[in-house]
Amino acid sequence: MHVQSLPRPAAAFGDKVESGMDQTIVAFDLKRMLIGDAPPLFFLEIIFRTAVIYCYSLFLIRWLGSRAIGQLTIVEFLLVIALGSAVGDAMFYPEVPLLHALLVITLVVLANKALDVIMGRSERAEDFIDGHPHTVVRDGVLDVESLAAGQLSREEIFQELRKKGIRNLAEVDRAYIERDGVVTVFRTRDGPASGLRIEPPFAIARPELVDPSTYGDAVVCANCGYHSGPGTGQCDNCGRRAWTPAQQK
Helix, strand or coil: CCCCCCCCCCCCCCCEEECCCCCEEECCCHHHHHCCCCCCCHHHHHHHHHHHHHHHHHHHHHHHCHHHHCCCCHHHHHHHHHHHHHHHHHHHCCCCCHHHHHHHHHHHHHHHHHHHHHHHHCHHHHHHHHCCCEEEEECCEECHHHHHHCCCCHHHHHHHHHHCCCCEHHHEEEEEECCCCCEEEEECCCCCCEECECCCCCCCCCCCCCCHHHHHHHEEECCCCCECCCCCCCCCCCCCCCEEECEEC
16 A cells, blocks of 8 residues: 655754765754864864965965056956965865965966966967957047947946046046056047036936037037037937037036
């Protein structure tokens, strides 16, 4: 005769639960959660491991130079990710031998140094690995094509300009996205007297949109800051049809 088994009740707090690996796990066991199965003396080993790995990594990063701890390029970003895994695991996992971790860290740093040598000898390799700078503002107007190639949005560029005290695009002669993602700005001296105001941020106060035919040359594109010609309905720079009164810089 077939007898249907009843479902087992849910484990209460502190009950033992059998795992699929034939191991008994006590739910919410604070000793297991906080300390694990390692003996108390293992905490001293963690201190020793951390000191060794940290000092060795610090020595190698100092050897790499200050660029590795500043704004990161693509190669340096990959270096940080690789070192983070090798350094972190060796600090507290008892099954990770120190010599293995030191070897991995050394190989990662040597690979980074080799890439630096290759990029220093070949401009094409440098552009392929680290990318190349892009012009994002030219004569007070956003360079839309370069902006897309640099993989930054208009709002991100405006944010970087505001950080440098720029309130109006007309204040900018040239702005570049460097290889490491930093925006370099050169202020204008003889550029247009008025342009697109970017302060406050558009999320706080969007530009007033107007009909360009009623303002003539006194309007700029609300998207890129391009100055409109008489009767223009579409921006010649970005193709948008949003115009706002030009603001004095």
